[in-house]
Amino acid sequence: MGDTVDVRQRILAANEAAAAELRRSFQAQGTLVVNLISSPGSGKTTLLERTVERLAPGLRLAAVEGDIATERDAERLRRMGIPARQILTGGACHLDARQVQTALAEAAFPPVDVLFIENVGNLICPTSYDLGEDFKVALLSVTEGADKPFKYPAIFARAEVAVITKADLLPHVDFDLEAVRAQVAILRPGGEFFVTSSRTGEGIEAWCALLERRLEAKRA
Numbered sequence: 001m002g003d004t005v006d007v008r009q010r011i012l013a014a015n016e017a018a019a020a021e022l023r024r025s026f027q028a029q030g031t032l033v034v035n036l037i038s039s040p041g042s043g044k045t046t047l048l049e050r051t052v053e054r055l056a057p058g059l060r061l062a063a064v065e066g067d068i069a070t071e072r073d074a075e076r077l078r079r080m081g082i083p084a085r086q087i088l089t090g091g092a093c094h095l096d097a098r099q100v101q102t103a104l105a106e107a108a109f110p111p112v113d114v115l116f117i118e119n120v121g122n123l124i125c126p127t128s129y130d131l132g133e134d135f136k137v138a139l140l141s142v143t144e145g146a147d148k149p150f151k152y153p154a155i156f157a158r159a160e161v162a163v164i165t166k167a168d169l170l171p172h173v174d175f176d177l178e179a180v181r182a183q184v185a186i187l188r189p190g191g192e193f194f195v196t197s198s199r200t201g202e203g204i205e206a207w208c209a210l211l212e213r214r215l216e217a218k219r220a
């Protein structure tokens with residue numbers, strides 16, 4: 001048991017070092033970096049598609065996509081007209097900072113204003129891995145149940161931003177939005193909270209405005 005803890009701590013310490021390097025280079029380039037985390041299918045890639053429609057080409061965007069298998073998400077974003085690089089973890093349930101370093105070195109993106117890192121779909125493993133991002137975003141779709149923030153508290157505590165997705169489905173599901181808002185406020189006092197639908201466009205403007213504000217603040 002002691003050994004297990006020790007190995008985990010060493011892995012996380014190595015990750016912290018790589019994340020610090022990434023953060024320095026993002027700072028030097030003035031790139032805002034957003035790490036998106038949610039269960040599979042909550043709508044991360046779809047939110048990015050809507051975000052690209054709203055913010056490109058005014059802002060230069062790029063994406064790194066983490067998945068166990070397939071290039072599908074990177075292909076979806078390339079179809080939207082932005083550079084995107086797929087990382088295949090071959091089974092690992094999170095991205096680590098070294099993988100992001102390697103992917104960025106290989107991809108050689110042109111300079112970008114905002115880099116999105118879409119993590120492997122789940123609310124658990126990605127929580128402890130810093131990728132040099134400016135902030136984490138935890139997404140929760142209304143079909144997943146209103147108890148999820150308290151059941152997966154670490155991610156909702158670490159994410160500065162919570163995005164509720166698929167709000168267009170609210171009339172069809174039992175999802176107590178105010179209960180979720182209250183849980184998130186307890187786990188992350190003062191965090192940002194958005195209610196969005198990539199289908200109707202609800203909340204997309206406010207989410208994109210946050211990205212613009214944060215980019216401006218980073219460069220101020």
Ligand SMILES: Nc1nc2c(ncn2[C@@H]2O[C@H](COP(=O)(O)OP(=O)(O)OP(=O)(O)O)[C@@H](O)[C@H]2O)c(=O)[nH]1
Binds near residue numbers: 166199
């Ligand atoms: N009704 C509705 N469906 C949505 C919305 N956003 C995404 N979806 C659907 O949800 C499914 C999953 O969306 P993705 O964007 O691929 O989800 P993801 O989080 O990127 O999934 P992984 O990358 O596999 O973890 C797709 O069928 C989308 O069309 C939304 O706002 N409303």
Ligand SMILES: [Mg+2]
Binds near residue numbers: 044046073118
């Ligand atoms: Mg996806």
